Structures are given as C-alpha cells and as structure tokens.
Amino acid sequence: MSAPAVQVRGVTKVFGSGETRVEALRGIDLDVHPGEFLAVMGPSGSGKSTLLHLIGGLDRPTAGQVRLGGEDLASLSDDPLTLIRRRKIGYVFQFFNLLPILTAEENVALPLVIDGVREAEAGRRAVEAMESVGIAQRRTHRPGELSGGEQQRVAVARALVTDPVLILADEPTGNLDSAMGDQVIALLRRLVDERGQTILMVTHDPRAAAAADRLVRLKDGLVADSHDLPEVKASGEILRELEASE
C-alpha cells in the first residue's frame, strides 16, 4: 500500500491546566490512505473535532506527530504551516463559511487568489471546480441566493479548487435537511470514486458515515474502533431482502 496521506502518531492534546485541565486526545494513532474516504464518529467530547483541527493544521498537538503527505505539521513554523493549509488541505464546514458579499465563483476562487494565483486563472479553475460538482450554473449568485445544499456544493468546489492532498469535512450534513445532506454525501463519495480524492469527515450522522470506506470511532480521546466497510457487490443483501419482503 502507498504511503499514507495522513499519519497520526501518539497524538495527545491537552487544554488548560490545573483544575481546568482537559485531555482531549490521549494518544491517537491513525492513518488515512490516498483515495480513502474515512469517517470519524464519536460522542461529543470524544475528541473528534480536536483531531480534525490538528490534522488540518489549525492547532498543534501537545505531543506526537501529524504528518500530511510525509511532512510533520507540528515541526513547521507558522508560515510554512499556513502554506500547507492553503495548498494541501480543502475544508468543508457545517455552516458552509462562504463570504456573503462574494459571488459563488469568487468564493471558490478565493483560496487561489489568496495564494497569489492570477485572477483570470483563478477564475478559470474556480469554474472548473464548480463544474465538477454540478454548480457552475450558479456562479454569479451570492450565497444568500442559494439553498443550503447549493451553498455546501459551492463550499465543496472551494475545497477542491487547489487540488488538495486532503479534504477535511466537519459535519458537512449538520446544517442540511436529510435530502440535501444525502446529495452532499453522494457528491463527496463521487469525488473519491472518480478522482481518487482523499477525504476525512467528522460526523455524527450515521447515514453520512455509512457512505465512507472506513469508520473510526473515538471515545474519551482514544480510537475505540476502526471498521472497514466492505465493497458492495452488484446484487447485495438489501436487494434480496426487498425481493423477499412479500
């Protein structure tokens, strides 16, 4: 198997000190392989958001290593870490986090523009990313003129536009009704199947998690369980059951 896209080794994270000391992560080992769709679940307080922040370079571990494409994020100073966040990681958030005064296309182009890519090229790549998630027809709309599902598609396009090593999705269906949530999850699944995109998704939504290739459950700051979800055969158990439900 090829080198992991993400490698987490012995990671701990402690917040506060003395009486307010909280051990959010207590020694996590985790690999995410290239082209893998990994779902991380766990009750609130289990450490899943903290883990996402560490892998996304938004925070630093108290101890241990977080490697992204071979590079140890903890050893990097702020500037190179910022570049990695900008170029190698795409983020999808629960509340979309689109800028309301920009059009959908400008939102998608933003990570490139911030990185100094010329405007014309940034625009071209933004439209390409929007086409690949089926939202290009909305490119001149502002977020307020789009449905929640459409806004999340724009956010997925923004996450894709830099061609990142990893997409981090933090409760991507958390603010959507179930039909729209299903569409966003189907979209993420398609990115994995068709482009080999690596995705790590934190969710408490079982239907979202079930779309992944592997499920990791965290509990009390530790990995409680890792479970591969099997390839689905053409005619599966469910079909047979539907046939039998006469």
Add this chain to the structure above:
Amino acid sequence: MSIKHALMGLLAKGPHHGYELKASLEEQVVPLSSLNFGQIYSTLDRLERDGLVTHRLVAQEERPDKKVFALTDAGHRELRAWLRSPSTVPLDLRNETFLKLMLARSLAGLDGAQSAQGVVAAERRASFERLHEVAQMRFRAAEAGTPAEVVLLLDLASLRLEAFLKWLDRCEEVLL
C-alpha cells in the same frame, strides 16, 4: 406486504388474467419483487372464495381456456376500506438486540458490561455495513436507472437503519 390487496388494487383498474397480474404487480406495485405464480393463484383462490374476486373463462385457440379475473362490488368496498385504514408500523418492542443486551448484562457475571459492549459493537458494525450497502445503491440509482419508487424504499431502509444506530448509541450511554 399484502399480496391480497395488491392484486385487488390491480383488478380495480380492470379485469386481468393471471399472467398479466404477475407482470403488473412486479412492474407497478412492488418494484424489485419477483412473485411466483403459486402465490398469486392461491391468493386469487382465497379472494374468490371470499366473494371479493370472480372469474370467467375465455376460450383460446390451441391452448386451454384462460381465466380472466375481476373485482366484485364487495371487493371494491373491501379495497377502499383497506386504503382508508392506517397500516400498523411495527414498534419492535420485542427487539432482539435489546434481549441480547439484557442477557449479556445478566449472564456474564464479572465481565457483563464488556459483553454488552460487544453486543453493541457487533450490532453497530452489521448495521453500518447494511447502511453502506443501501447508500451505495442510492448513489448508483441515477446511473443504474433505478425507478424513483425503489429509491423511496431504499430511503425507508436507510432511515430505519439510521434510527437503529442512534438507538444503539443511546443503549451505550444508558447501559454501559
């Protein structure tokens, strides 16, 4: 599923012979199902005995006469009454997983909590695998040309599995 009412529903549209009923059932009423003729004819016999369906024989060249079935007035009334009456949604209060959890806690003595933990873990894995399967079928529905009616059945399956998985989390919180 009630084959009886499905057949009556088809006959309410007009008379059919047995083979047509099977094909129409599979196409229009219960997608993905394949019913056998035995079930269909035995159900028709019962309906006829109860006065809800009647048949006449139609002569065919070089073949035995075929039976063409029709719904009687009593059949129409029974069908309408059935359409109006709510179906029973199973509450599953004798749930098998629940029984396993109760027994795992009481039987295993010292490592009871662990065993119940094992039950939850095994059920969770199995349900996620089935939910994964349903999800894949949903994702492929468009390209596979799956009819919208079948997608609705898959939605029902996935919502039920989701509810079960959430209930397992609750069991874990309360019992373990």
